[in-house]
Amino acid sequence: MTDLAPETREWLASLGIEPADEPRWFEAITHGSTGESSDYERxxxxxxxxxxxxIAEWLFESSASAEGRLSQRLNALxxxxxxxxxxxxxxLGDHIRLGKQARDDGARESINILGDxxxxxxxAHFVENGFAPTRDLIRRLWQAEFEGSAGKSKHPKSALQEWAAGNQRRPPQYEIVNREGPDHAARFTVRVSVKNVGEAEATASNKQEAERLAAAAFMEQFA
Structure with a gap:
């Protein structure tokens, strides 16, 4: 059974999406925890x-910033x-197909799963409609993020790296000190330290975000 639920069809229609190949869209919202033969990963x-x-094309069109600043915004967006x-x-969360254990573990609110x-x-939209319509969809959905502050300020890890170099300190060191929860709802605790200065920790749903938060905490405490 690979037919979309009526409420999911209505939801996609509200986004301006009319699925031509329902099994593809069914696959796009199916998490591996269901145990089915195909899921959203491909x-x-x-x-x-x-x-x-x-996003790279959009930034190039709308900004005359140097490559470094464009990359910073791209990575954030x-x-x-x-x-x-x-x-x-x-x-989107209401329409993701999950196995019972994943649902019980709160996977519907997982940043990792929602993002994926x-x-x-x-x-799925690209396969079915090509690049130009998919670009239009992304620009519409990302409009608020693009016009917001994402990536406009220096990333905390970059700021910490520059602070350490500017103060003749060794580069910051990051390490995972704890990992808990199932794979689809994992929590990582990362410690960042600068020798002879101090350390800070932070926890998030993925390693990169935990490192970012730890660097921000370090800067707030020591810089």
Whole structure:
């Protein structure tokens, strides 16, 4: 059975999406915890690249900034956290197909899963409609993020790296000190330290975000 639920068809229609191949869209919202033969991972792989190209083109068109600043904004706008925020804004979580254990573990609110499925939907749309319509969809869904502050300020890890160099300190060292929870709802605790200065810790749903938060905490405490 690979037919979309009526409420999911209505939801996609509200986004301006009319699925031609329902099994593909069914796959795009199916998590591996269901135990089914196919899930969203292949479409996520494709959607990630389409999203990156779309945002890079958009930034190039709209800004005369240097490569470094463009890359900083690109990384922020295509991050899993941003994808998850967009997913929440459009109500994606209600339509993700999950196994019972994943549902019980709160996977529907997982930043990792929301971000991944957001990319898989982009992948499905690209396969079915091509680049130009998918670019238009992304620009519409990402409009608020693009016009917001994402990536406009220096990333905390970059700021900490520069602070350490400017103060003749060794480069900051990051290490995972704790990991808990199932794979689809994992929590990582990261410690960042600068020798002869101090250390700070932070916890998040993925290693990169935990490192970012730890660097921000270090800067607030010691810089």
């Amino acid at each position: 479409l996520e792989f494709l959607g990630d690249r389409v999203l990156g190209l779309t 295509v991050s899993r956290q941003t994808c998850a925020r967009v997913a929440k804004q459009i109500g 499925v957001m990319e898989s939907l982009i992948g």
